[in-house]
Amino acid sequence: MEATSRLSPHLHFGEISPAAIWHAVRDAGGSVDTFLGEVGWRDYAQNVILQFPDYGGRNARAPFDHMAWRSGPDADRDFRAWCQGRTGYPIVDAGMRELWASGWMHNRVRMIAASFLIKHLLIDWRRGEQWFWDTLVDADYGSNAVNWQWSAGTGVDSNMFVRIMAPLTQSPKFDAGDYIRRWVPELAGVSDPLIHDPPVRPGGYPSPIIAHAAARQRALEAHAGLKAI
Ligand SMILES: Cc1cc2nc3c(=O)[nH]c(=O)nc-3n(C[C@H](O)[C@H](O)[C@H](O)COP(=O)(O)OP(=O)(O)OC[C@H]3O[C@@H](n4cnc5c(N)ncnc54)[C@H](O)[C@@H]3O)c2cc1C
Known part of the structure:
Protein backbone atom coordinates (compact mmCIF):
# COMPACT_ATOMS: atom_id res chain seq x y z
CA MET A 1 0.00 0.00 0.00
CA PHE A 52 28.21 19.22 7.03
CA PRO A 53 27.41 21.20 3.86
CA ASP A 54 29.34 18.77 1.63
CA TYR A 55 27.43 15.74 2.94
CA GLY A 56 26.11 14.86 -0.54
CA GLY A 57 29.60 14.33 -1.91
CA ARG A 58 31.79 13.11 0.93
CA ASN A 59 31.77 10.00 3.15
CA ALA A 60 31.06 11.11 6.70
CA ARG A 61 33.08 8.10 7.90
CA ALA A 62 36.55 8.60 6.45
CA PRO A 63 37.56 4.90 6.20
CA PHE A 64 35.03 4.58 3.38
CA ASP A 65 37.30 6.80 1.26
CA HIS A 66 39.28 3.55 0.77
CA MET A 67 36.28 1.43 -0.18
CA ALA A 68 36.91 -0.68 -3.30
CA TRP A 69 33.83 0.51 -5.21
CA ARG A 70 33.54 -1.05 -8.66
CA SER A 71 34.31 1.22 -11.61
CA GLY A 72 34.97 0.80 -15.33
CA PRO A 73 32.82 -0.58 -18.18
CA ASP A 74 31.26 -3.48 -16.21
CA ALA A 75 30.23 -1.20 -13.36
CA ASP A 76 28.89 1.35 -15.87
CA ARG A 77 26.83 -1.37 -17.55
CA ASP A 78 25.40 -2.48 -14.19
CA PHE A 79 24.69 1.13 -13.20
CA ARG A 80 22.74 1.61 -16.43
CA ALA A 81 20.78 -1.60 -15.77
CA TRP A 82 19.88 -0.24 -12.32
CA CYS A 83 18.80 3.15 -13.69
CA GLN A 84 16.69 1.51 -16.40
CA GLY A 85 15.09 -1.09 -14.13
CA ARG A 86 16.72 -4.07 -15.81
CA THR A 87 18.59 -5.74 -12.94
CA GLY A 88 16.43 -8.88 -13.02
CA TYR A 89 15.27 -8.23 -9.43
CA PRO A 90 11.56 -7.38 -9.92
CA ILE A 91 11.10 -5.22 -6.81
CA VAL A 92 14.18 -3.13 -7.66
CA ASP A 93 13.18 -2.82 -11.31
CA ALA A 94 9.59 -1.84 -10.49
CA GLY A 95 10.88 0.95 -8.25
CA MET A 96 13.43 2.25 -10.73
CA ARG A 97 10.90 2.24 -13.56
CA GLU A 98 8.32 4.01 -11.40
CA LEU A 99 10.97 6.61 -10.57
CA TRP A 100 11.76 7.22 -14.23
CA ALA A 101 8.10 7.34 -15.30
CA SER A 102 6.74 9.43 -12.43
CA GLY A 103 9.56 10.92 -10.34
CA TRP A 104 8.28 8.98 -7.33
CA MET A 105 9.16 5.92 -5.26
CA HIS A 106 7.82 4.75 -1.90
CA ASN A 107 10.36 5.02 0.95
CA ARG A 108 10.63 1.24 1.36
CA VAL A 109 11.45 0.78 -2.32
CA ARG A 110 13.96 3.65 -2.18
CA MET A 111 15.71 1.75 0.62
CA ILE A 112 15.70 -1.54 -1.31
CA ALA A 113 16.93 0.07 -4.56
CA ALA A 114 19.64 2.06 -2.79
CA SER A 115 20.88 -0.97 -0.89
CA PHE A 116 20.94 -3.01 -4.11
CA LEU A 117 23.13 -0.47 -5.91
CA ILE A 118 25.55 -0.08 -3.02
CA LYS A 119 25.76 -3.62 -1.64
CA HIS A 120 24.79 -5.94 -4.51
CA LEU A 121 26.46 -3.97 -7.29
CA LEU A 122 29.17 -2.43 -5.09
CA ILE A 123 28.77 0.92 -6.81
CA ASP A 124 29.60 4.17 -5.00
CA TRP A 125 26.49 5.57 -3.26
CA ARG A 126 27.21 9.00 -4.77
CA ARG A 127 26.25 7.74 -8.24
CA GLY A 128 22.87 6.66 -6.89
CA GLU A 129 22.43 9.88 -4.94
CA GLN A 130 23.02 11.79 -8.16
CA TRP A 131 20.50 9.70 -10.09
CA PHE A 132 17.82 10.23 -7.42
CA TRP A 133 18.70 13.94 -7.40
CA ASP A 134 18.09 14.08 -11.17
CA THR A 135 14.85 12.07 -11.15
CA LEU A 136 12.88 12.48 -7.86
CA VAL A 137 10.12 15.11 -7.77
CA ASP A 138 10.95 15.60 -4.09
CA ALA A 139 14.74 15.66 -4.66
CA ASP A 140 16.13 17.38 -1.60
CA TYR A 141 19.82 17.81 -0.91
CA GLY A 142 19.56 17.03 2.81
CA SER A 143 17.05 14.16 2.79
CA ASN A 144 18.65 12.55 -0.25
CA ALA A 145 22.24 12.73 1.01
CA VAL A 146 21.40 11.63 4.56
CA ASN A 147 19.35 8.64 3.39
CA TRP A 148 21.99 7.54 0.86
CA GLN A 149 24.76 7.78 3.45
CA TRP A 150 22.58 5.87 5.91
CA SER A 151 21.99 3.13 3.31
CA ALA A 152 25.70 2.98 2.47
CA GLY A 153 26.76 2.85 6.11
CA THR A 154 29.01 5.84 5.49
CA GLY A 155 26.94 8.39 7.42
CA VAL A 156 27.23 9.98 10.86
CA ASP A 157 24.22 7.90 11.90
CA SER A 158 25.25 4.55 10.42
CA ASN A 159 25.52 1.18 12.12
CA MET A 160 28.97 -0.29 12.37
CA PHE A 161 27.80 -3.65 11.01
CA VAL A 162 27.21 -4.26 7.31
CA ARG A 163 23.49 -4.39 6.56
CA ILE A 164 22.68 -6.08 3.25
CA MET A 165 19.01 -6.02 2.34
CA ALA A 166 17.73 -9.14 0.57
CA PRO A 167 15.41 -7.88 -2.19
CA LEU A 168 13.89 -11.32 -2.76
CA THR A 169 12.83 -11.44 0.91
CA GLN A 170 11.67 -7.82 1.07
CA SER A 171 9.43 -8.25 -1.97
CA PRO A 172 7.03 -10.92 -0.57
CA LYS A 173 7.30 -9.41 2.93
CA PHE A 174 5.79 -6.16 1.63
CA ASP A 175 3.40 -7.97 -0.73
CA ALA A 176 4.84 -6.22 -3.78
CA GLY A 177 3.18 -8.45 -6.43
CA ASP A 178 0.65 -5.92 -7.73
CA TYR A 179 3.23 -3.15 -7.60
CA ILE A 180 5.61 -5.21 -9.76
CA ARG A 181 2.88 -6.18 -12.23
CA ARG A 182 2.05 -2.48 -12.64
CA TRP A 183 5.58 -1.23 -13.31
CA VAL A 184 7.18 -4.24 -14.99
CA PRO A 185 4.71 -5.10 -17.77
CA GLU A 186 6.79 -8.10 -18.92
CA LEU A 187 5.75 -9.74 -15.63
CA ALA A 188 2.09 -8.66 -15.72
CA GLY A 189 0.96 -12.25 -16.32
CA VAL A 190 3.06 -13.79 -13.52
CA SER A 191 1.17 -14.57 -10.31
CA ASP A 192 2.23 -14.63 -6.68
CA PRO A 193 4.50 -15.94 -5.28
CA LEU A 194 6.53 -16.52 -8.50
CA ILE A 195 6.43 -12.81 -9.38
CA HIS A 196 9.08 -12.00 -6.75
CA ASP A 197 11.72 -14.12 -8.52
CA PRO A 198 10.22 -15.65 -11.69
CA PRO A 199 11.91 -18.95 -12.65
CA VAL A 200 11.01 -18.22 -16.31
CA ARG A 201 11.59 -14.68 -17.57
CA PRO A 202 8.87 -13.71 -20.06
CA GLY A 203 9.00 -10.92 -22.65
CA GLY A 204 12.75 -10.44 -22.56
CA TYR A 205 12.78 -9.63 -18.85
CA PRO A 206 16.41 -10.19 -17.78
CA SER A 207 17.85 -12.82 -15.45
CA PRO A 208 19.40 -11.41 -12.23
CA ILE A 209 22.58 -9.49 -13.10
CA ILE A 210 24.19 -11.05 -10.06
CA ALA A 211 23.06 -13.86 -7.75
CA HIS A 212 22.14 -12.70 -4.25
CA ALA A 213 24.57 -15.03 -2.45
CA ALA A 214 27.53 -14.03 -4.66
CA ALA A 215 26.70 -10.33 -4.29
CA ARG A 216 26.41 -10.66 -0.54
CA GLN A 217 29.76 -12.43 -0.33
CA ARG A 218 31.46 -9.77 -2.50
CA ALA A 219 30.02 -6.95 -0.37
CA LEU A 220 31.11 -8.63 2.87
CA GLU A 221 34.64 -9.08 1.54
CA ALA A 222 34.84 -5.45 0.41
CA HIS A 223 33.76 -4.29 3.86
CA ALA A 224 36.18 -6.67 5.56
CA GLY A 225 38.97 -5.15 3.45
CA LEU A 226 37.96 -1.77 4.77
CA LYS A 227 38.34 -2.87 8.37
CA ALA A 228 41.87 -4.06 7.63
CA ILE A 229 42.94 -0.52 6.60
C1 LIG B 1 17.84 6.47 -0.73
C2 LIG B 1 16.77 7.45 -0.28
C3 LIG B 1 16.72 8.72 -0.83
C4 LIG B 1 15.76 9.65 -0.41
N1 LIG B 1 15.72 10.89 -1.00
C5 LIG B 1 14.82 11.81 -0.57
C6 LIG B 1 14.76 13.10 -1.17
O1 LIG B 1 15.52 13.46 -2.07
N2 LIG B 1 13.79 13.97 -0.71
C7 LIG B 1 12.93 13.63 0.31
O2 LIG B 1 12.09 14.46 0.67
N3 LIG B 1 12.99 12.42 0.89
C8 LIG B 1 13.90 11.50 0.48
N4 LIG B 1 13.92 10.26 1.08
C9 LIG B 1 13.10 10.01 2.28
C10 LIG B 1 11.71 9.42 2.05
O3 LIG B 1 11.76 8.33 1.15
C11 LIG B 1 10.72 10.44 1.51
O4 LIG B 1 10.76 11.62 2.27
C12 LIG B 1 9.29 9.87 1.57
O5 LIG B 1 9.19 8.67 0.84
C13 LIG B 1 8.32 10.90 0.99
O6 LIG B 1 7.02 10.37 0.95
P1 LIG B 1 5.85 10.97 1.84
O7 LIG B 1 5.86 12.46 1.78
O8 LIG B 1 4.61 10.27 1.40
O9 LIG B 1 6.32 10.48 3.28
P2 LIG B 1 5.52 10.29 4.68
O10 LIG B 1 5.79 8.90 5.14
O11 LIG B 1 4.11 10.72 4.57
O12 LIG B 1 6.35 11.23 5.68
C14 LIG B 1 6.02 12.60 5.90
C15 LIG B 1 7.25 13.46 5.64
O13 LIG B 1 8.30 13.09 6.52
C16 LIG B 1 9.56 13.26 5.85
N5 LIG B 1 10.28 11.97 5.79
C17 LIG B 1 9.75 10.72 5.76
N6 LIG B 1 10.72 9.79 5.74
C18 LIG B 1 11.89 10.47 5.73
C19 LIG B 1 13.26 10.07 5.72
N7 LIG B 1 13.64 8.78 5.71
N8 LIG B 1 14.21 11.02 5.71
C20 LIG B 1 13.88 12.34 5.73
N9 LIG B 1 12.60 12.78 5.75
C21 LIG B 1 11.62 11.86 5.75
C22 LIG B 1 9.27 13.76 4.45
O14 LIG B 1 9.40 15.17 4.42
C23 LIG B 1 7.82 13.34 4.24
O15 LIG B 1 7.12 14.16 3.32
C24 LIG B 1 14.86 9.29 0.62
C25 LIG B 1 14.90 8.01 1.19
C26 LIG B 1 15.85 7.10 0.72
C27 LIG B 1 15.87 5.72 1.36
Whole structure:
Protein backbone atom coordinates (compact mmCIF):
# COMPACT_ATOMS: atom_id res chain seq x y z
CA MET A 1 0.00 0.00 0.00
CA GLU A 2 1.10 3.55 -0.62
CA ALA A 3 -0.31 4.74 2.72
CA THR A 4 1.91 7.81 2.99
CA SER A 5 1.16 11.53 2.76
CA ARG A 6 3.14 12.45 -0.40
CA LEU A 7 3.97 15.74 1.27
CA SER A 8 7.70 15.64 0.52
CA PRO A 9 7.70 17.72 -2.72
CA HIS A 10 5.50 20.32 -1.04
CA LEU A 11 7.82 20.46 1.95
CA HIS A 12 10.85 20.69 -0.30
CA PHE A 13 9.47 23.61 -2.30
CA GLY A 14 8.25 25.42 0.82
CA GLU A 15 4.56 25.15 -0.02
CA ILE A 16 3.90 23.96 3.52
CA SER A 17 6.08 24.09 6.63
CA PRO A 18 6.88 21.17 8.94
CA ALA A 19 5.51 23.27 11.83
CA ALA A 20 2.13 23.67 10.08
CA ILE A 21 2.00 19.90 9.48
CA TRP A 22 3.03 19.18 13.06
CA HIS A 23 0.27 21.28 14.62
CA ALA A 24 -2.45 20.24 12.16
CA VAL A 25 -1.72 16.55 12.66
CA ARG A 26 -1.25 16.71 16.42
CA ASP A 27 -4.48 18.67 16.86
CA ALA A 28 -6.37 16.13 14.75
CA GLY A 29 -5.53 13.44 17.37
CA GLY A 30 -5.30 9.69 16.75
CA SER A 31 -2.13 7.65 16.41
CA VAL A 32 0.17 10.14 14.74
CA ASP A 33 3.50 9.52 16.47
CA THR A 34 5.06 7.51 13.64
CA PHE A 35 4.07 10.10 11.06
CA LEU A 36 5.36 12.98 13.19
CA GLY A 37 8.57 11.01 13.66
CA GLU A 38 8.98 10.94 9.86
CA VAL A 39 8.56 14.70 9.70
CA GLY A 40 11.21 14.86 12.42
CA TRP A 41 13.61 12.83 10.26
CA ARG A 42 13.36 15.54 7.63
CA ASP A 43 14.41 18.20 10.13
CA TYR A 44 17.22 15.93 11.30
CA ALA A 45 18.48 15.71 7.69
CA GLN A 46 18.35 19.48 7.31
CA ASN A 47 20.35 19.79 10.51
CA VAL A 48 23.01 17.34 9.30
CA ILE A 49 23.65 19.30 6.12
CA LEU A 50 23.78 22.57 8.03
CA GLN A 51 26.67 21.08 9.99
CA PHE A 52 28.21 19.22 7.03
CA PRO A 53 27.41 21.20 3.86
CA ASP A 54 29.34 18.77 1.63
CA TYR A 55 27.43 15.74 2.94
CA GLY A 56 26.11 14.86 -0.54
CA GLY A 57 29.60 14.33 -1.91
CA ARG A 58 31.79 13.11 0.93
CA ASN A 59 31.77 10.00 3.15
CA ALA A 60 31.06 11.11 6.70
CA ARG A 61 33.08 8.10 7.90
CA ALA A 62 36.55 8.60 6.45
CA PRO A 63 37.56 4.90 6.20
CA PHE A 64 35.03 4.58 3.38
CA ASP A 65 37.30 6.80 1.26
CA HIS A 66 39.28 3.55 0.77
CA MET A 67 36.28 1.43 -0.18
CA ALA A 68 36.91 -0.68 -3.30
CA TRP A 69 33.83 0.51 -5.21
CA ARG A 70 33.54 -1.05 -8.66
CA SER A 71 34.31 1.22 -11.61
CA GLY A 72 34.97 0.80 -15.33
CA PRO A 73 32.82 -0.58 -18.18
CA ASP A 74 31.26 -3.48 -16.21
CA ALA A 75 30.23 -1.20 -13.36
CA ASP A 76 28.89 1.35 -15.87
CA ARG A 77 26.83 -1.37 -17.55
CA ASP A 78 25.40 -2.48 -14.19
CA PHE A 79 24.69 1.13 -13.20
CA ARG A 80 22.74 1.61 -16.43
CA ALA A 81 20.78 -1.60 -15.77
CA TRP A 82 19.88 -0.24 -12.32
CA CYS A 83 18.80 3.15 -13.69
CA GLN A 84 16.69 1.51 -16.40
CA GLY A 85 15.09 -1.09 -14.13
CA ARG A 86 16.72 -4.07 -15.81
CA THR A 87 18.59 -5.74 -12.94
CA GLY A 88 16.43 -8.88 -13.02
CA TYR A 89 15.27 -8.23 -9.43
CA PRO A 90 11.56 -7.38 -9.92
CA ILE A 91 11.10 -5.22 -6.81
CA VAL A 92 14.18 -3.13 -7.66
CA ASP A 93 13.18 -2.82 -11.31
CA ALA A 94 9.59 -1.84 -10.49
CA GLY A 95 10.88 0.95 -8.25
CA MET A 96 13.43 2.25 -10.73
CA ARG A 97 10.90 2.24 -13.56
CA GLU A 98 8.32 4.01 -11.40
CA LEU A 99 10.97 6.61 -10.57
CA TRP A 100 11.76 7.22 -14.23
CA ALA A 101 8.10 7.34 -15.30
CA SER A 102 6.74 9.43 -12.43
CA GLY A 103 9.56 10.92 -10.34
CA TRP A 104 8.28 8.98 -7.33
CA MET A 105 9.16 5.92 -5.26
CA HIS A 106 7.82 4.75 -1.90
CA ASN A 107 10.36 5.02 0.95
CA ARG A 108 10.63 1.24 1.36
CA VAL A 109 11.45 0.78 -2.32
CA ARG A 110 13.96 3.65 -2.18
CA MET A 111 15.71 1.75 0.62
CA ILE A 112 15.70 -1.54 -1.31
CA ALA A 113 16.93 0.07 -4.56
CA ALA A 114 19.64 2.06 -2.79
CA SER A 115 20.88 -0.97 -0.89
CA PHE A 116 20.94 -3.01 -4.11
CA LEU A 117 23.13 -0.47 -5.91
CA ILE A 118 25.55 -0.08 -3.02
CA LYS A 119 25.76 -3.62 -1.64
CA HIS A 120 24.79 -5.94 -4.51
CA LEU A 121 26.46 -3.97 -7.29
CA LEU A 122 29.17 -2.43 -5.09
CA ILE A 123 28.77 0.92 -6.81
CA ASP A 124 29.60 4.17 -5.00
CA TRP A 125 26.49 5.57 -3.26
CA ARG A 126 27.21 9.00 -4.77
CA ARG A 127 26.25 7.74 -8.24
CA GLY A 128 22.87 6.66 -6.89
CA GLU A 129 22.43 9.88 -4.94
CA GLN A 130 23.02 11.79 -8.16
CA TRP A 131 20.50 9.70 -10.09
CA PHE A 132 17.82 10.23 -7.42
CA TRP A 133 18.70 13.94 -7.40
CA ASP A 134 18.09 14.08 -11.17
CA THR A 135 14.85 12.07 -11.15
CA LEU A 136 12.88 12.48 -7.86
CA VAL A 137 10.12 15.11 -7.77
CA ASP A 138 10.95 15.60 -4.09
CA ALA A 139 14.74 15.66 -4.66
CA ASP A 140 16.13 17.38 -1.60
CA TYR A 141 19.82 17.81 -0.91
CA GLY A 142 19.56 17.03 2.81
CA SER A 143 17.05 14.16 2.79
CA ASN A 144 18.65 12.55 -0.25
CA ALA A 145 22.24 12.73 1.01
CA VAL A 146 21.40 11.63 4.56
CA ASN A 147 19.35 8.64 3.39
CA TRP A 148 21.99 7.54 0.86
CA GLN A 149 24.76 7.78 3.45
CA TRP A 150 22.58 5.87 5.91
CA SER A 151 21.99 3.13 3.31
CA ALA A 152 25.70 2.98 2.47
CA GLY A 153 26.76 2.85 6.11
CA THR A 154 29.01 5.84 5.49
CA GLY A 155 26.94 8.39 7.42
CA VAL A 156 27.23 9.98 10.86
CA ASP A 157 24.22 7.90 11.90
CA SER A 158 25.25 4.55 10.42
CA ASN A 159 25.52 1.18 12.12
CA MET A 160 28.97 -0.29 12.37
CA PHE A 161 27.80 -3.65 11.01
CA VAL A 162 27.21 -4.26 7.31
CA ARG A 163 23.49 -4.39 6.56
CA ILE A 164 22.68 -6.08 3.25
CA MET A 165 19.01 -6.02 2.34
CA ALA A 166 17.73 -9.14 0.57
CA PRO A 167 15.41 -7.88 -2.19
CA LEU A 168 13.89 -11.32 -2.76
CA THR A 169 12.83 -11.44 0.91
CA GLN A 170 11.67 -7.82 1.07
CA SER A 171 9.43 -8.25 -1.97
CA PRO A 172 7.03 -10.92 -0.57
CA LYS A 173 7.30 -9.41 2.93
CA PHE A 174 5.79 -6.16 1.63
CA ASP A 175 3.40 -7.97 -0.73
CA ALA A 176 4.84 -6.22 -3.78
CA GLY A 177 3.18 -8.45 -6.43
CA ASP A 178 0.65 -5.92 -7.73
CA TYR A 179 3.23 -3.15 -7.60
CA ILE A 180 5.61 -5.21 -9.76
CA ARG A 181 2.88 -6.18 -12.23
CA ARG A 182 2.05 -2.48 -12.64
CA TRP A 183 5.58 -1.23 -13.31
CA VAL A 184 7.18 -4.24 -14.99
CA PRO A 185 4.71 -5.10 -17.77
CA GLU A 186 6.79 -8.10 -18.92
CA LEU A 187 5.75 -9.74 -15.63
CA ALA A 188 2.09 -8.66 -15.72
CA GLY A 189 0.96 -12.25 -16.32
CA VAL A 190 3.06 -13.79 -13.52
CA SER A 191 1.17 -14.57 -10.31
CA ASP A 192 2.23 -14.63 -6.68
CA PRO A 193 4.50 -15.94 -5.28
CA LEU A 194 6.53 -16.52 -8.50
CA ILE A 195 6.43 -12.81 -9.38
CA HIS A 196 9.08 -12.00 -6.75
CA ASP A 197 11.72 -14.12 -8.52
CA PRO A 198 10.22 -15.65 -11.69
CA PRO A 199 11.91 -18.95 -12.65
CA VAL A 200 11.01 -18.22 -16.31
CA ARG A 201 11.59 -14.68 -17.57
CA PRO A 202 8.87 -13.71 -20.06
CA GLY A 203 9.00 -10.92 -22.65
CA GLY A 204 12.75 -10.44 -22.56
CA TYR A 205 12.78 -9.63 -18.85
CA PRO A 206 16.41 -10.19 -17.78
CA SER A 207 17.85 -12.82 -15.45
CA PRO A 208 19.40 -11.41 -12.23
CA ILE A 209 22.58 -9.49 -13.10
CA ILE A 210 24.19 -11.05 -10.06
CA ALA A 211 23.06 -13.86 -7.75
CA HIS A 212 22.14 -12.70 -4.25
CA ALA A 213 24.57 -15.03 -2.45
CA ALA A 214 27.53 -14.03 -4.66
CA ALA A 215 26.70 -10.33 -4.29
CA ARG A 216 26.41 -10.66 -0.54
CA GLN A 217 29.76 -12.43 -0.33
CA ARG A 218 31.46 -9.77 -2.50
CA ALA A 219 30.02 -6.95 -0.37
CA LEU A 220 31.11 -8.63 2.87
CA GLU A 221 34.64 -9.08 1.54
CA ALA A 222 34.84 -5.45 0.41
CA HIS A 223 33.76 -4.29 3.86
CA ALA A 224 36.18 -6.67 5.56
CA GLY A 225 38.97 -5.15 3.45
CA LEU A 226 37.96 -1.77 4.77
CA LYS A 227 38.34 -2.87 8.37
CA ALA A 228 41.87 -4.06 7.63
CA ILE A 229 42.94 -0.52 6.60
C1 LIG B 1 17.84 6.47 -0.73
C2 LIG B 1 16.77 7.45 -0.28
C3 LIG B 1 16.72 8.72 -0.83
C4 LIG B 1 15.76 9.65 -0.41
N1 LIG B 1 15.72 10.89 -1.00
C5 LIG B 1 14.82 11.81 -0.57
C6 LIG B 1 14.76 13.10 -1.17
O1 LIG B 1 15.52 13.46 -2.07
N2 LIG B 1 13.79 13.97 -0.71
C7 LIG B 1 12.93 13.63 0.31
O2 LIG B 1 12.09 14.46 0.67
N3 LIG B 1 12.99 12.42 0.89
C8 LIG B 1 13.90 11.50 0.48
N4 LIG B 1 13.92 10.26 1.08
C9 LIG B 1 13.10 10.01 2.28
C10 LIG B 1 11.71 9.42 2.05
O3 LIG B 1 11.76 8.33 1.15
C11 LIG B 1 10.72 10.44 1.51
O4 LIG B 1 10.76 11.62 2.27
C12 LIG B 1 9.29 9.87 1.57
O5 LIG B 1 9.19 8.67 0.84
C13 LIG B 1 8.32 10.90 0.99
O6 LIG B 1 7.02 10.37 0.95
P1 LIG B 1 5.85 10.97 1.84
O7 LIG B 1 5.86 12.46 1.78
O8 LIG B 1 4.61 10.27 1.40
O9 LIG B 1 6.32 10.48 3.28
P2 LIG B 1 5.52 10.29 4.68
O10 LIG B 1 5.79 8.90 5.14
O11 LIG B 1 4.11 10.72 4.57
O12 LIG B 1 6.35 11.23 5.68
C14 LIG B 1 6.02 12.60 5.90
C15 LIG B 1 7.25 13.46 5.64
O13 LIG B 1 8.30 13.09 6.52
C16 LIG B 1 9.56 13.26 5.85
N5 LIG B 1 10.28 11.97 5.79
C17 LIG B 1 9.75 10.72 5.76
N6 LIG B 1 10.72 9.79 5.74
C18 LIG B 1 11.89 10.47 5.73
C19 LIG B 1 13.26 10.07 5.72
N7 LIG B 1 13.64 8.78 5.71
N8 LIG B 1 14.21 11.02 5.71
C20 LIG B 1 13.88 12.34 5.73
N9 LIG B 1 12.60 12.78 5.75
C21 LIG B 1 11.62 11.86 5.75
C22 LIG B 1 9.27 13.76 4.45
O14 LIG B 1 9.40 15.17 4.42
C23 LIG B 1 7.82 13.34 4.24
O15 LIG B 1 7.12 14.16 3.32
C24 LIG B 1 14.86 9.29 0.62
C25 LIG B 1 14.90 8.01 1.19
C26 LIG B 1 15.85 7.10 0.72
C27 LIG B 1 15.87 5.72 1.36
